[in-house]
Amino acid sequence: MISRKPHVIGKPFPLIEAQKKLTGVTCYAGDEKIVPDMLHARILFSERPSARFWLSNVDAVRNHKGVAALLTGQDLATRMGQTILDREMLAVEQVYFAGQPLAIIAAETPEIAEEALALIQVTYEDLPAVLDIEQAIAPGSPQVHPDFYDYPGADALHADPAHNIAHSLTFSRGDVEQGFAAADVILERSYTAAHLQHAPMETHGGVAQRQPDGSVTMWMHVQAPFLQRKIIAKALHMDPAKVRIITGCVGGSFGGKVFVSVEGLLAAIALQTKGRPVRLLLTREEEFKGVFTAPAMRAHVKMGATKDGRLTAIQASYDWDVGASVDAALFHLQSVALAGTGPYAIPNADIRTSAIYTNLLPAAPLRGLGVSQVHWAIEQHIDELAEILNLNPITLRQWNLVKGGDMLFPSFIMHANGLQSCGLQVIDAIHWHPDASSHHDDTPEPDTPKKRIGQGMANGWSPIILSEECGSSISIHFDKENLCNIIVDGVDIGQGLYAFVTQLASFELNIPVEWITVEPTDTANFAPDWEATYHNLLWSTGHALLKATAKMKRQILAYVSEVWEEPISNLDIVDGEVISYASRRRYPLLELLEQNAENENNAPVFSVTSVYRPPNTDGSIESLLQSFASTAYAAEVQVDEKTGGVTILQLAAAADVGHALNPESVRAQIKGGMIQSVSFTLLEEMIFENGIPQSHNFRDYPIATTADMPQQLHPIVVEVPQQSGPYGARDLSHHVQVGAAPAIANAIYRAVGVRIRDLPITAQRIYDALQAKRAEEA
Amino acid sequence: MKHEIQFIINGHARSLTVESQQTLLEVLREDLGLTSVKHGCSTGECGACSVLLDGEVVNSCMVLAVEAANTEILTAEGLATDEGLHPLQKSFTDHHGVQCGYCASGMLISAKALLNRTSRPHEEEIREALVGNLCRCGAYADIIKSIQVASRARR
Incomplete structure (x- = not known):
């Protein structure tokens, strides 16, 4: 449980808000x-x-x-x-x-x-209604927003409203024509991913x-x-x-x-x-039909490689059906553009991603930020290329992974990272068989459909973007009544924010965790119109908190330095006491606060506010790039050839978090991300009929229950420190899911020989693909 | 139409007036302030409003308040005692059985019902017992572990 000593970063720490959540005290x-x-x-x-x-x-x-x-x-x-x-x-x-x-x-x-x-x-x-991407971009299609350029802000976007393109981002390096010319094999494929729902339990x-x-x-x-x-x-x-x-x-x-x-x-x-x-x-039905979806994707990937397994060129487009509003999906596009090559050092690349208007429910970012869907395409593509080249898919990946020191953009050189380590650790965790295909269990009749087992893996990377808006504000007040009271601008959505803040403040101020309380966010506390949120919560909160605790410590020591008439450089806070290394005096902070409370006139106010703002950017997407987070997934599945049903026997996920400040909490987040990924991969699809949402409840839109859990989960924490991150740590939120879907698809392919390129991988899709394969073979 | 009903809620006898169409969920939350009982779907699919009704897990959104007359009801508020947290609450806290926490009360109630039936459930039994409680954060693995630890602690 919670120790009375100051907390040490990196040691397990329970989520302090959990107890309130479990006793019904937490107010939602x-x-x-x-x-x-x-x-x-x-x-x-x-x-x-x-x-x-x-x-x-x-x-x-x-x-x-x-x-x-x-x-x-x-x-x-x-x-x-x-x-x-x-x-x-x-x-x-x-x-x-x-x-x-x-x-x-x-x-x-x-x-x-x-x-x-x-x-x-x-x-x-x-x-006339525009109901999908094909229709939206077809010549002569009705325009969803004929008055697009009347909307404030429209000029900031790279749009082509006549073709319902709300915004496009591109990036290129090298010369893809030359890259394809140098390739021995060129593979071109299309992939899709369905609309999803965030479906929080709280509407x-x-x-x-x-x-x-x-x-x-x-x-x-x-x-x-x-x-x-x-x-x-x-x-x-x-x-x-x-x-x-x-x-x-x-x-x-x-x-x-x-x-x-x-x-x-x-x-x-x-x-x-x-x-x-x-x-x-909102009722659950309104939550489904009247809030947001996550955008559906249509991707086209063309990749070239030499016989000896060198990737020479990639040309990829990722189109997103963002519904009738693009505003909430813009961040999603930035992530997709930066992740668009997958985690490979491909010298010649041409990446384009577009948001397409349709007359559907508007899209908003969903955990994974589209990067999961990018990998759905790339990581199946790599597997198929490996097969064509007759190479081990892991070897092909390891040869081509981005490495520390690779220049990805003129302004961005790749940092030390966990890409290789993540990949190797997940395959190790599921006991990778070099040739796992045709490995099946003993069904009695040789001619009846079998349940076949296969293994697959995928690497992943996810850009961590820090725009100028990704700052954070923190206030700390230290008084007798509330002791150390911290006001943050971030929100606890289950990721353990309050525990993180408590841990860090306890460590930096060297005070017991019991003295610390964290206040829920109130916009009255801070002026900025930005905050630490989903993708930069740990990064920006961490930096703001490091500044604020340093300031607080200085304030306290300056006060004691005056009282004792000793230079501040002699003083420190240890275990909740101000001490002097020179005079050996001690001044317990509780005593100090007590005396202050009695002596109101002369009492100093220990109160600080600190703001962290990321460095300015030049507006280009690469200047927003702070770092890349690495992941890998490996899956072992069993596919029922008769029904197309999939059972996940083992799922391993590795995430490079830089430094696990609260290791059990990190593992909990990874495991949660794995289950949610299984749900996105096998179960979830927001269905529209003539533009009308047909998903109204958890029967129409099932999400994973305990019955859908993989039989074994292997969460793996990889720690390659993030230079300049708080304590070398980096955010975990999104990239924990990157790679799950293609790892499962690759495993299904090894089990039964069919490739599913449309998400979700339903039993029906596998069944249909198996039927088609049999018909082709016959 | 109004009805006078009595039930025992978290160990205390209560009398109250309810409307015919009021659900038990509504009465527990809005009239009795027992907000650990969560509204998630109103159709009995998510389990966020699970309570024990005479020892059985029910979705309180699917029970009319009048149907709960003369029963004994337990919500997550009733789990802790003067001696402290219930072993399930303690192990959920220690083993990361909670993320956003919205499903947590329902999970605790289903776990309590399971442990009332079986003192040392296997993982498979726990998975089965929780199948009606959705957790969007996907914290199932740690929830299961928390229940296993609590079941051992109880002995």
């Missing part, structure tokens, strides 16, 4: 402010993907008994976004996707809200209340409250200081609670209810 969004005069909000969502529409009966509903406020697009015509304002908060005259909010109501009870909302009649006049929601000064306070548990404050304030034409977001623990986000979906509407309706708080809690 739905637990906020259950007060008697609270109103209940409901949203009316569009049922058509592309249409002009008219609402009738609106005034009757407004005057309906128990209805406190109602907003439609006629009352609130505004657009929202961070970079490009391509999404209306409420549809005004036209809907761009099914699930787009048309109205929001606040009423005395949830029942009245629902009843009253149902009285609004919506008349649609369907317009979106919160409580909002107008304050007497006209500001709005929101108790809303989102992953990026400072970003949301900025987006909401901009959309509602308010001073950001007048939008206050108070967060707490988040019941899962996975990227789905970073950008604003329905949160702005909650602020807008709360401004209409004369100060009565309004609660909005």
Whole structure:
């Protein structure tokens, strides 16, 4: 358990917030402010993907008994976004996707809200709808956003709205034509990946209340409250200081609670209810149809290699169906562009990634940031190339992996990394057979379909991007009442943020962990409109905290130095006491705080705020690149030839975290990422029919349960220190999933000889592929 | 229609007035403030609202409050005693059985029911017992380990 001594970085540390979560004390969004005069909000969502529409009966509903406020697009015509304002908060005259909010109501009870909302009649006049990437980019296709260039921010994007291309990023090195000319083998393939859902167990929601000064306070548990404050304030034409977001623990986000979906509407309706708080809690069905998806991918990869296994060129395109808004998906594209070659030093490369508008639910980043899907293509491609070249796929990978010192961009030389180590450790963990194919168990009848076993692996890398917005703010207050109270700008979404902050502060200030409390984020605490969040949480929080603890320590020592009339250089804090190495005096910090409390007039305030900001960038994607994180996966699967069903017997994942500051917590995150990856790989697909979401619940959209767990999990922590990272550590969040899907696909191929290039790998897809293979052989 | 009902909740007898259509989930959360019981799907698929009803795990979103009249109900709030945390709560804390924590109360309730039936469950039995409790963070492996450790601690 928690030691009374200062914590040592790198030693196991339980998640201190866990106990509150396990006793029902932790407050989630739905637990906020259950007060008697609270109103209940409901949203009316569009049922058509592309249409002009008219609402009738609106005034009757407004005057309906128990209805406190109602907003439609006629009352609130505004657009929202961070970079490009391509999404209306409420549809005004036209809907761009099914699930787009048309109205929001606040009423005395949830029942009245629902009843009253149902009285609004919506008349649609369907317009041509763009339902997938092929249709979107085909000549003569309808344009999803004909008024694209009227949207604020549109000029910042590399767009071709006439062909529904919202934004494209490219990068090139060398000369791919020459590279392909030098190749003995060229392989070209297409791959796809389905739309996914973040599907946090806690649906979106919160409580909002107008304050007497006209500001709005929101108790809303989102992953990026400072970003949301900025987006909401901009959309509602308010001073950001007048939008206050108070967060707490988040019941899962996975990227789905970073950008604003329905949160702005909650602020807008709360401004209409004369100060009565309004609660909005989405149902599971609304969570599926009315928030975000993760974008579907269509990729095309062409790779060349010499007979002796040298990769000479890659040309790859990754197109993403981002639905009717690209704003939340821009970060996703940056990650994809930087990861686009896979973790290989290929001298000639031409990578393009595009976000394509369709009339579907808008996309937002999902854990993995598209890098998982990039590897879905690349890592199957490498396996197939190896087979054609008659090389061991591991050897081919090891020969071509990026190594420390390789120049990837003129401005970026690859650092020491765990790519090779990750790859070798995962295959070791599952007892890799050099020729694992045709290795099957003993089914009695020789002619009946068998259950066949196969092994596969994949390497992975994932860019860690630090834009200027990836800063972090931290405050520390040290007083008798609260001892060491730390205010962070990051949010605990289950990754163990509070434990990390406690560990680090205890270590740096050399005080017991019991003295430290970490406050949930409140945007009132800090001015910036950015924060440490998903991909840079450890990096930026860590750096800000190192600055803040150093400042705090100086403040305390300076005070004691004056009291003792001793130079500050003699002093240190050890085990919660200020000591002098020269005079051997000791001043327990608790005593110091006690005396201060009694002596209010002369008491110093021990209070610091520190801000970390990443170095400036020149705007190019490579200048955003801080480092690459490495991973590898290996899988052993059993495939039922009769049904196409897959059982994962073993799954190994290795992640290079630089330095595991809390090793058990790192392993827990890896294991969680493995299970979620299995879910994404084998089970999940957000289905649309004519643009209408068909996934409404966990029956239509199954996620992994304990029954879907691999029989054996091998989480492996690799530690190649990250130069300039806090304690040599790097973030783990996303890359933990990179490589899972292709490792499983490669294993399936070795088991039964069929390649599945469309995610998810359903039993039906394997069955169909096996049928096709048999037909071809016969 | 209103109904007067009584039940024993976390060891305490309670009388309250409920509407016919109110679910047990709603009454536990909104009327009794037992917010460890989570709303996840309202269709009995996710297990976040699991409670013990006369010793059996139920999804409280699928039970009408009136149906719970004269029963004994246990929620995660009722697990800890004056002596401290329940062994399951302790082992979930120590062995990383919690990430975002939204499923945690439901997991504890299903685990408690399992340990009431079987004092030393095998991994397979634990997997089976938790199949109705979804964890999107994918913390299943550590949840299972936490339950195994707790079952050993109880002996």
